[in-house]
Amino acid sequence: MSDFMSYDEYLRDVKQGIVTDRGNCPVTPLLRMLQGKWKTQILYELCIYDTVRFGVLKKDLEGITNTMLTNALRELEQDGFINRVQFNEIPPHVEYSFTEKGKDLMPVFYEIMRWGFKHDNDM
Amino acid sequence: MSDFMSYDEYLRDVKQGIVTDRGNCPVTPLLRMLQGKWKTQILYELCIYDTVRFGVLKKDLEGITNTMLTNALRELEQDGFINRVQFNEIPPHVEYSFTEKGKDLMPVFYEIMRWGFKHDNDM
DNA sequence: CAGGATCCCAAATGATACTG
DNA sequence: CAGTATCATTTGGGATCCTG
Numbered sequence: 179m180s181d182f183m184s185y186d187e188y189l190r191d192v193k194q195g196i197v198t199d200r201g202n203c204p205v206t207p208l209l210r211m212l213q214g215k216w217k218t219q220i221l222y223e224l225c226i227y228d229t230v231r232f233g234v235l236k237k238d239l240e241g242i243t244n245t246m247l248t249n250a251l252r253e254l255e256q257d258g259f260i261n262r263v264q265f266n267e268i269p270p271h272v273e274y275s276f277t278e279k280g281k282d283l284m285p286v287f288y289e290i291m292r293w294g295f296k297h298d299n300d301m
Numbered sequence: 302m303s304d305f306m307s308y309d310e311y312l313r314d315v316k317q318g319i320v321t322d323r324g325n326c327p328v329t330p331l332l333r334m335l336q337g338k339w340k341t342q343i344l345y346e347l348c349i350y351d352t353v354r355f356g357v358l359k360k361d362l363e364g365i366t367n368t369m370l371t372n373a374l375r376e377l378e379q380d381g382f383i384n385r386v387q388f389n390e391i392p393p394h395v396e397y398s399f400t401e402k403g404k405d406l407m408p409v410f411y412e413i414m415r416w417g418f419k420h421d422n423d424m
Numbered sequence: 425c426a427g428g429a430t431c432c433c434a435a436a437t438g439a440t441a442c443t444g
Numbered sequence: 445c446a447g448t449a450t451c452a453t454t455t456g457g458g459a460t461c462c463t464g
Contacts, residue, residue, distance in 0.1 A: 181418075182414075182415050182418050182419075185408065185411050188411050188414065189407065192348045192349060193349070202342075203341055203342045203345040204345075204413070204414045204417055205341045205344070205345055205410050205413050205414065206341045206342055206345075207417060207421075208413050208416060208417055209332065209335055209336075209341050209413070212332055213332075213336050214436075214437090215436085215437070218326055218328045218329045218332050219325075219326045219329055221328070222326040222327075222328055222329070225315045226315060226316075231445085231446090232445070232446050232447075233445065233446075236446090241438095242438095243437085243438060243439070243440095244446075244447060244448085245437085245438075245439090245447090245448085245449090246436095246437065246438070247446095247447095248446080248447060248448080249436095249437095258420075264446090269445050269446090270444090270445055270446070271445055271446075272445080272446060272447085279420050282416055282419060282420065283416065284312065284315075285308065285412045285415070285416070286409070286412045286413055286416055287328050288308050288311050288412075289408045289409045289411075289412045290327070290328050290331050290332070290409055291305075291311065291327045291328065292305050292408070293331060293405055293406065293408070293409055294327050294330060294331055295305045296305070296405060297381075297402050297405065298330075337456075337457090338456085338457070339457095354425085354426090355425070355426050355427080356425065356426075359426090364458095365458095366457085366458055366459070366460095367426075367427060367428085368427090368428085368429090368457085368458070368459085369456095369457065369458070370426095370427090371426080371427060371428080372456095372457095387426090392425050392426090393425055393426070393464090394425055394426075395425080395426060395427090425464105426463100426464095427462105427463080427464090428461105428462080428463075428464100429460105429461085429462075429463100430459100430460085430461085430462100431458100431459085431460085431461105432457100432458085432459080432460105433456105433457085433458080433459100434455100434456085434457080434458095435454100435455080435456075435457085436453100436454080436455070436456080437452105437453080437454070437455080438451100438452080438453075438454085439450100439451085439452075439453095440449100440450085440451090440452100441448105441449085441450085441451105442447105442448080442449080442450100443446100443447080443448075443449100444445105444446095444447090444448100
């Protein structure tokens with residue numbers, strides 16, 4: 179947490195071009211992992227349910243197909259955002275939940291909501 | 302600023318499903334506007350240069366074509382993130398800069414950088 | 425200088441049917 | 445219940461050439 183620069187330091191360093199010394203844009207990698215029509219919606223479902231089953235996601239996300247939901251979940255799992263736990267009971271089911279890495283998206287989502295709250299209605 | 306809930310209130314309300322009462326995921330709209338291969342990189346260029354010309358973007362963003370750059374800039378302009386100012390001199394040029402709405406992305410980008418700083422090296 | 429017009433390819437999305 | 449397999453369609457990305 180405190181081992182990263184403050185927001186004010188960040189703004190100052192951006193203006194001096196310091197934060198670009200890493201070579202590439204530091205914003206792009208995460209947003210690339212969140213691209214696709216369904217990923218943000220899936221992650222937001224996970225914000226509400228601590229743990230959620232495939233069928234619940236399927237029902238909540240209107241219009242999503244099995245294929246799309248499966249693909250998105252696989253990629254989110256591979257990128258380390260979510261856990262997949264399989265229960266081999268009868269009937270079988272699967273539960274998805276955030277990893278710590280996924281939970282750490284919360285501050286990002288919060289700032290996005292703040293932005294949305296401020297700008298939703300002035301287009 | 303202060304007319305939006307705090308981060309702690311937000312976390313509590315998320316858990317109670319309150320923040321979803323708007324119907325849809327509040328994270329998706331902004332991230333949809335930032336999708337595409339080049340938009341985040343263009344916006345980050347604008348974080349560094351206060352104002353930047355088409356040709357500079359073209360040079361900095363390796364591999365981008367005129368078509369892609371033009372399309373991305375047009376969409377960013379239509380979504381209200383950037384201004385486009387045309388100078389009809391000889392030779393003519395165009396300058397792009399952040400709108401206030403675009404500058405308000407800074408806190409979002411800052412949180413994304415914090416996330417990246419914490420998680421870049423643990424995949 | 426900063427693009428517009430056209431065409432082509434690859435990737436993302438989606439519909440449908442089937443299964444451990 | 446939670447997928448997989450297959451195929452069709454749509455969208456995004458890009459190469460190339462041209463222009464006010």
